[in-house]
Amino acid sequence: MxxxxxxxxxxxxxxxxxxxxxxxxxxxxxxxxxxxxxxxxxxxxxxxxxxxxxxxxxxxxxxxxxxxxxxxxxxxxxxxxxxxxxxxxxxxxxxIHERHSSRFPFEETEIPDAVRRALAEAASHEGAALTFPASWHLQEVLEAVQEAEARNLTDRGSDQDLADWTRIDAPSVNMADDGVPDYAFGPRKHGGKAPMRDFAGPRQVAGRDAANFERAPQLALVSTIHDRPEDWLRAGQATERVLLLATLEGLSCSFATQPLEWTDLRWPLRDPVTGAGYTQMLLRLGYGPKGPRTPRRPxxxxxxxxx
Incomplete structure (x- = not known):
């Protein structure tokens, strides 16, 4: 996070x-x-x-x-x-060196089924499941994200975490060791349905543009059968394995963790076909610009x- x-x-x-x-x-x-x-x-x-x-x-x-x-x-x-x-x-x-979160608009081009299957298999290798919500389930996921974003706007705790871990005065990767610098925020969402977190919050960032995002975002859910610390570690490995393979397949990605931060919003995200498992991560995938490199600790x- x-x-x-x-x-x-x-x-x-x-x-x-x-x-x-x-x-x-x-x-x-x-x-x-x-x-x-x-x-x-x-x-x-x-x-x-x-x-x-x-x-x-x-x-x-x-x-x-x-x-x-x-x-x-x-x-x-x-x-x-x-x-x-x-x-x-x-x-x-x-x-590993090429993958960076991209908070920019993606194309409307659909990810091929073969690539989706390969990504799901990558998650399976790590003991997790990767599913792509569609139809009414996708709409339900998007509504959960919107609800979480609305709550975060008035939640002092969420706002404080954002303030602690974002940098609006770091013009280059060498100016900080951690956090999300403003050059990696991406544009403000002017339109579209893509679930985007606004890392600027109420703050103004000089020179930041607004843009239209995807009308039909392609999301993926990473889930595990249980919800213990070891399952969270498996989910993290599965997420990264999916992201690395997606990078090699020419895909970009960002995260939409907002509904996962609210207990009552996390549960409805689960796969409606099985009705089982715990959603651990929500990914937005698509074809679009690669995100910029962000800081790393020494x-x-x-x-x-x-x-």
């Missing part, structure tokens, strides 16, 4: 093992009180690590950890079997290397 980057890694050379820990100081207690979104973000970072390890020819032996006595310890990854890297994972490596702040 909001490019908070709430993760830390420790690498132990002797055992060739990474540990991933949550950085709860970067949590958002108002918008994400259960730290579900934080876990999803950490899961996405873990998937990127697995992809990088596979790209280098190693097998990433990964374990998701849940210890109530040490809730910050989320996962471990051990490098095993050099020369036997997962080819499907390793092939996603170049997309490696020294997120990686500790031990003998």
């Amino acid at each position: 909001h490019n908070a980057q709430p993760w830390r890694f420790r690498y132990v050379r002797r055992s060739r093992t990474f540990e991933m820990r949550a950085d709860f100081e970067r949590a958002m207690p108002r918008s994400d009180p259960r730290t579900r979104g934080l876990h999803i973000g950490c899961g996405a970072a873990l998937l990127n690590l697995r992809v990088a390890v596979a790209h280098e020819g190693w097998h990433p032996e990964t374990r998701l950890l849940h210890d109530p006595a040490d809730p910050a310890l989320l996962a471990s990854l051990r490098l095993t079997a050099p020369g036997s890297g997962d080819g499907d994972l390793g092939a996603l490596y170049t997309a 490696v020294s702040e997120v990686l500790d290397i031990q003998p």
